[in-house]
Amino acid sequence: xxxxxxxxxxxxxxxxxxxxxxxxxxxxxxxxxxxxxxxxxxxxxxxxxxxxxxxxxxxxxxxxxxxxxxxxxxxxxxxxxxxxxxxxxxxxxxxxxxxxxxxxxxxxxxxxxxxxxxxxxxxxxxxxxxxxxxxxxxxxxxxxxxxxxxxxxxxxxxxxxxxxxxxxxxxxxxxxxxxxxxxxxxxxxxxxxxxxxxxxxxxxxxxxxxxxxxxxxxxxxxxxxxxxxxxxxxxxxxxxxxxxxxxxxxxxxxxxxxxxxxxxxxxxxxxxxxxxxxxxxxxxxxxxxxxxxxxxxxxxxxxxxxxxxxxxxxxxxxxxxxxxxxxxxxxxxxxxxxxxxxxxxxxxxxxxxxxxxxxxxxxxxxxxxxxxxxxxxxxxxxxxxxxxxxxxxxxxxxxxxxxxxxxxxxxxxxxxxxxxxxxxxxxxxxxxxxxxxxxxxxxxxxxxxxxxxxxxxxxxxxxxxxxxxxxxxxxxxxxxxxxxxxxxxxxxxxxxxxxxxxxxxxxxxxxxxxxxxxxxxxxxxxxxxxxxxxxxx
Amino acid sequence: xxxxxxxxxxxxxxxxxxxxxxxxxxxxxxxxxxxxxxxxxxxxxxxxxxxxxxxxxxxxxxxxxxxxxxxxxxxxxxxxxxxxxxxxxxxxxxxxxxxxxxxxxxxxxxxxxxxxxxxxxxxxxxxxxxxxxxxxxxxxxxxxxxxxxxxxxxxxxxxxxxxxxxxxxxxxxxxxxxxxxxxxxxxxxxxxxxxxxxxxxxxxxxxxxxxxxxxxxxxxxxxxxxxxxxxxxxxxxxxxxxxxxxxxxxxxxxxxxxxxxxxxxxxxxxxxxxxxxxxxxxxxxxxxxxxxxxxxxxxxxxxxxxxxxxxxxxxxxxxxxxxxxxxxxxxxxxxxxxxxx
Numbered sequence: 103x104x105x106x107x108x109x110x111x112x113x114x115x116x117x118x119x120x121x122x123x124x125x126x127x128x129x130x131x132x133x134x135x136x137x138x139x140x141x142x143x144x145x146x147x148x149x150x151x152x153x154x155x156x157x158x159x160x161x162x163x164x165x166x167x168x169x170x171x172x173x174x175x176x177x178x179x180x181x182x183x184x185x186x187x188x189x190x191x192x193x194x195x196x197x198x199x200x201x202x203x204x205x206x207x208x209x210x211x212x213x214x215x216x217x218x219x220x221x222x223x224x225x226x227x228x229x230x231x232x233x234x235x236x237x238x239x240x241x242x243x244x245x246x247x248x249x250x251x252x253x254x255x256x257x258x259x260x261x262x263x264x265x266x267x268x269x270x271x272x273x274x275x276x277x278x279x280x281x282x283x284x285x286x287x288x289x290x291x292x293x294x295x296x297x298x299x300x301x302x303x304x305x306x307x308x309x310x311x312x313x314x315x316x317x318x319x320x321x322x323x324x325x326x327x328x329x330x331x332x333x334x335x336x337x338x339x340x341x342x343x344x345x346x347x348x349x350x351x352x353x354x355x356x357x358x359x360x361x362x363x364x365x366x367x368x369x370x371x372x373x374x375x376x377x378x379x380x381x382x383x384x385x386x387x388x389x390x391x392x393x394x395x396x397x398x399x400x401x402x403x404x405x406x407x408x409x410x411x412x413x414x415x416x417x418x419x420x421x422x423x424x425x426x427x428x429x430x431x432x433x434x435x436x437x438x439x440x441x442x443x444x445x446x447x448x449x450x451x452x453x454x455x456x457x458x459x460x461x462x463x464x465x466x467x468x469x470x471x472x473x474x475x476x477x478x479x480x481x482x483x484x485x486x487x488x489x490x491x492x493x494x495x496x497x498x499x500x501x502x503x504x505x506x507x508x509x510x511x512x513x514x515x516x517x518x519x520x521x522x523x524x525x526x527x528x529x530x531x532x533x534x535x536x537x538x539x540x541x542x543x544x545x546x547x548x549x550x551x552x553x554x555x556x557x558x559x560x561x562x563x564x565x566x567x568x569x570x571x572x573x574x575x576x577x578x579x580x581x582x583x584x585x586x587x588x589x590x591x592x593x594x595x596x597x598x599x600x601x602x603x604x605x606x607x608x609x610x611x612x613x614x615x616x617x618x619x620x621x622x623x624x625x626x627x628x629x630x631x632x633x634x635x636x637x638x639x
Numbered sequence: 640x641x642x643x644x645x646x647x648x649x650x651x652x653x654x655x656x657x658x659x660x661x662x663x664x665x666x667x668x669x670x671x672x673x674x675x676x677x678x679x680x681x682x683x684x685x686x687x688x689x690x691x692x693x694x695x696x697x698x699x700x701x702x703x704x705x706x707x708x709x710x711x712x713x714x715x716x717x718x719x720x721x722x723x724x725x726x727x728x729x730x731x732x733x734x735x736x737x738x739x740x741x742x743x744x745x746x747x748x749x750x751x752x753x754x755x756x757x758x759x760x761x762x763x764x765x766x767x768x769x770x771x772x773x774x775x776x777x778x779x780x781x782x783x784x785x786x787x788x789x790x791x792x793x794x795x796x797x798x799x800x801x802x803x804x805x806x807x808x809x810x811x812x813x814x815x816x817x818x819x820x821x822x823x824x825x826x827x828x829x830x831x832x833x834x835x836x837x838x839x840x841x842x843x844x845x846x847x848x849x850x851x852x853x854x855x856x857x858x859x860x861x862x863x864x865x866x867x868x869x870x871x872x873x874x875x876x877x878x879x880x881x882x883x884x885x886x887x888x889x890x891x892x893x894x895x896x897x898x899x900x901x902x903x904x905x906x907x908x909x910x911x912x913x914x915x916x917x918x919x920x921x922x923x924x925x926x927x928x929x930x931x932x933x934x935x936x937x938x939x940x941x942x943x944x945x946x947x948x949x950x951x952x953x954x955x956x957x958x959x960x961x962x963x964x965x966x967x968x969x970x971x972x973x974x975x976x977x978x979x980x
Contacts, residue, residue, distance in 0.1 A: 518728035521691050524715040525722040526742030527791060532716075536741070540732040 121445035166227030171234025179242035202292025210588035234279035241275035281337035289456035391592030450502035457563035511545030648697035675848030690715030721788030913953035915974035
């Protein structure tokens with residue numbers, strides 16, 4: 103008498119559908135090599151130059167963020183100096199500065215040597231080091247004091263103890279941070295394009311817009327994805343070990359040593375100078391230019407439209423993406439099936455995929471579907487010519503971001519609450535609406551905020567998929583900067599940075615509540631550090 | 640027909656058979672306790688009845704409706720079976736009132752409010768209506784959980800180890816309180832526990848469970864006094880198993896003659912409870928006190944009998960024997976014993 107037949111489960115089907123919708127288009131990337139094997143040969147120069155530029159970027163940004171992020175994390179973790187609490191958090195602020203906005207600032211001031219691969223390395227290092235800084239700091243703070251004291255007891259000076267014990271223990275976390283920073287650098291389009299560095303994202307853009315060759319664009323995207331996936335795997339491996347290392351470390355936390363005299367002054371001045379350079383100076387300069395642009399009537403005529411477009415796109419995505427992520431996460435929980443769990447993993451693969459790759463992957467199936475619909479209903483460019491395609495790309499790109507924030511909170515709701523509600527007559531949708539949503543409020547708001555900010559900053563996918571007249575603030579910044587109209591670009595850039603400060607401020611506030619040393623232990627803080635926002639184009 | 644019927648129920652998790660071909664019947668208004676050691680499958684039984692797990696075989700009938708059976712699985716929300724969880728599982732975002740009213744949302748507002756109020760009165764928490772569940776004590780949380788399960792008027796209430804997360808000092812009082820609430824509500828209830836004292840003192844009938852199956856069902860007095868197997872005798876309280884020769888209504892053992900519940904003959908084993916033995920300190924001796932466990936109102940002695948057997952004897956604490964004393968142990972007057980395997 104076998105009762106173990108499972109009826110068709112709506113939630114499991116939902117998650118599978120979601121996975122197919124999100125990950126499905128990516129299948130087209132490798133397929134493009136089969137469909138038109140020779141497509142890339144027409145752009146034979148593109149691949150070697152992209153490989154070279156990418157390699158230089160990876161080495162430079164990897165080394166730069168490693169040194170800067172680790173040094174700063176060690177400074178605030180192992181040493182005490184005036185204003186440490188403030189500096190500790192001020193050092194996170196560059197997270198709000200998109201690379202292309204800093205580039206606009208640098209180009210506007212005509213900094214010497216900026217238009218080069220080395221210039222791009224510097225820009226990326228300055229805006230991406232917080233990934234390494236945050237993860238390294240979390241690792242340092244979780245280290246047991248006794249380990250460092252043991253090293254001192256064995257005759258090492260404090261500095262050497264940090265180098266020989268503290269640093270190696272934090273290595274998995276630091277490498278994880280470096281991998282995240284590198285993924286951001288790979289995904290970037292704005293900075294490299296404006297600085298004339300010919301990486302993969304730039305090549306995709308040129309192939310797409312100058313040659314309209316979708317097959318070649320897909321093949322370039324596939325090459326870029328392979329590099330990204332390699333980094334992703336490395337990051338996962340590093341993170342897996344980091345968790346292990348942190349679990350092992352229990353006991354008293356490291357007690358910072360007070361710096362005096364010159365070293366204390368340097369410990370205050372150097373980090374502040376860095377934040378001043380990366381955030382303060384650009385904000386001030388953008389402010390000045392903005393005022394000038396308004397006063398002299400240099401504002402782009404489309405400024406109002408692009409602001410409206412940005413707010414609408416970000417706002418709608420901030421509703422749509424978290425809702426999709428919630429249904430996905432809840433589907434996994436409610437159906438408790440392996441298929442659903444695998445589907446969710448698949449659906450969140452967009453995490454870390456460059457926006458240009460997502461755009462290229464999404465356009466082909468949409469175009470196909472559009473032609474079918476047009477054949478029947480005569481609707482024309484229903485999908486690729488409207489915001490529908492853009493929204494689709496945003497969902498693919500940012501679903502994982504929202505999912506991470508929601509999943510973390512969902513895991514903390516005991517399953518017995520679901521059972522209790524079911525026993526009281528609530529069906530599975532009721533449980534979601536009456537138990538989970540109220541309990542997940544913080545996670546949902548966080549997810550919405552993250553998606554809002556990311557969509558606002560997003561450049562490459564928007565650039566490739568926007569409908570006619572659908573410019574956003576990010577595109578306005580990029581457009582004006584390419585034409586050296588820095589004053590015109592200033593106000594939209596300023597708005598993007600100010601909005602981008604919101605989640606960073608929220609993170610600092612949340613951690614302030616949890617107590618400075620427990621930040622990374624708190625689940626909300628953890629979500630932040632584990633899955634820092636992805637797009638920073 | 641019984642109000643709740645469980646027939647041939649089986650449920651495995653991979654290799655492990657948690658419940659195997661289990662049968663159980665509960666009458667309307669009855670308070671039934673399933674008593675078994677941890678890991679015997681009693682929580683799985685509850686979860687299958689509640690609908691959180693689907694059985695591999697067998698059926699569950701509640702109030703003449705098949706809620707789980709071949710080709711028919713009613714989801715938990717449609718079963719009218721309430722559950723009180725081990726750690727209560729109260730909704731942290733809702734007040735006491737919100738928790739109790741959770742299962743009543745499909746009713747008109749006035750009825751819902753009235754029913755919530757009445758249920759809170761039943762459990763004696765009318766003054767805590769608007770409280771946050773974090774502000775409640777352990778006992779109060781349990782009463783909220785009970786009220787929440789009772790409010791929709793379920794056909795059956797399930798209680799999963801309801802007292803295990805409470806302090807020992809609170810347990811006795813709350814046990815009585817919960818029993819009275821369930822009886823006031825005229826609820827049919829199934830409680831699972833590993834605590835024999837809890838099961839015996841609370842339930843109308845006790846079902847002893849072992850390795851996924853019910854070993855014995857009966858009123859507490861019967862389960863305690865007439866265990867079906869040696870294992871059941873040992874699990875439901877302490878016991879001495881003595882061998883002897885049965886002759887009609889009596890059995891002769893090395894300690895003397897005990898009365899038998901049912902006539903028998905031949906070589907048998909009988910289960911003798913520690914309180915069915917008594918000690919004399921004067922005259923002949925046949926045993927030595929090896930250990931003494933003083934429990935306040937009574938004392939449990941561990942003796943070594945001259946035949947080499949270890950015996951447990953429970954006596955009121957009026958008169959104490961010391962470890963090392965030589966004593967004479969014999970059947971207490973009117974000690975009626977039962978045969979075991």
